[in-house]
Amino acid sequence: MAPLTSEFLNFIVFRYLFESGFTHAAFNFGYEAGLNTSTINGHLVPPGGLVQLVQKGIQYLELETNFSNDDTDMDEDFKLLEPMDLITKSVDELRKIIKEKKEKAQKKKLRGKGKANADHKREPTRRTEMEKQHKEKELEHDSERSDVMVLEGHTSEVFACAWSPEGSLLASGSGDATARIWTIGDGPFNSTIPNVLVLNHLDSQATEENKDVTSLDWNREGTLLATGSYDGQVRIWKRSGELASTLNKHKGPIMSLKWNKKGNYLLSGSIDTTAVVWNVKSGESKQQFGFHSGQLLDVAWRNNDSFATSSADSMIYVCKVGENKPVKKFSGHQNEINAINWDPLGSLLASCSDDTTVKIWSMKQDVCLHDFREHSKEIYTIKWSPTGAGTSNPNQQLLLASASFDTTVKLWDVHQGRLLHSFNSHREPIYSIAFSPNGEYLASGSLDKCMNIWSVKEAKLVRTYNGDGGIFEVCWNKKGNKVAACFANKKVCVFDLRL
Known part of the structure; x- marks a missing residue:
């Protein structure tokens, strides 16, 4: 590509000023730049040449940065960078910005923005024989084929x-518009094929x-x-799969969606900025709470009739039914x-934020009891x-765990701060992240496709399972001998632990 000369740049700046109506400024600029002696043929320069040059330069920089960013997948459109970023920052700095914004975009996608691709019947049904064929993937580290059910x-x-x-x-x-209920037996994984109920969230008129x-x-x-x-709806299903x-x-x-312990109320939080307490027996809303100015991101019961809500507006409200x-x-x-x-007693509330902090709150005071700042990036869960x-x-000992985009899990002694x-x-x-029922182990799932099992007492990694997709959630069964993980690659894996 031929270099951009100062003579040509001065000429298209002159043309921009002239075309924009800044006649006096254009004359002064052209005179000082010596354009009266220029050999450039003005008839060959299209109107708006400066704007086109800048736009194409920005597009080139953004294309280069996206294509060169090996850490994350290419986006479908290029809207991750601001024009001033592209003008003032190096390509390495731009790549860092894109990576961070893609991580945040993935978090938003996790909150329900995936697209569905499957075609399902209206009523819950059992899978066909073809669906029942599950394969066990070879996993690395100290796991065996019999340890994993896919x-x-x-x-x-x-x-x-x-x-x-x-x-x-x-x-x-x-994201395929279904929930599924899998029956997992206690026997060896390689000898059982789990039954499954498909709970379809589509009606006859819906897509x-x-x-x-x-x-x-x-x-x-x-x-x-x-x-x-x-779609904004809450559905309640019987364990038989009936809606x-x-x-x-x-x-x-x-x-976010949570039952209270008594089971008479169900609490939901929505992007519409409200929380709703539902009377499960009547199937009607008991009360709607609209105190937030931003999207509700989580809800948590304190006891059977009071709860907390958190939002994109950076506020937490504690509410009570009635x-x-x-x-x-x-x-x-x-x-x-x-x-x-x-916490288990309902006396302390923990919160985590994109501001990289974990805070501990008490109902006895207005300011936070502890403000933990050891994470360096957004904290997604606690x-x-x-x-x-x-x-x-x-x-x-009571502990709090936090997991962050900085790739670390941290354990906190809240009483000592x-x-x-x-x-x-x-x-x-x-x-x-999820604690085992006895509190001795902690499981963590990451976009690096790994689920790690940590010993809380010894503070060390005791097992790693490597999959072929990012992990969005992990959970333990009641006995504490199985951990389930859900993946971005459309699979659910159950790991049989012998710790």
């Missing part, structure tokens, strides 16, 4: 999974677009499964709050250990 049938990313309280049923929710199953939760008895969808009720109140996708105003509000985060979680007062493991351990084995953002 559940296939979803036709899009699997965003959520949850074991029933009694432990033999595993639910999964996908699969915007029917992603974004969240799901079992009631305490394991008799009912609630699912939240990108018990469809709840309509939200005007946007459901981001009250028309929040009973408490917490402010202090500087960016959207991705997750909130009450979990309390099932230990300490109010749990089945009362003699063990300090970091205990940092687990650093993952190579990509971590979307999910």
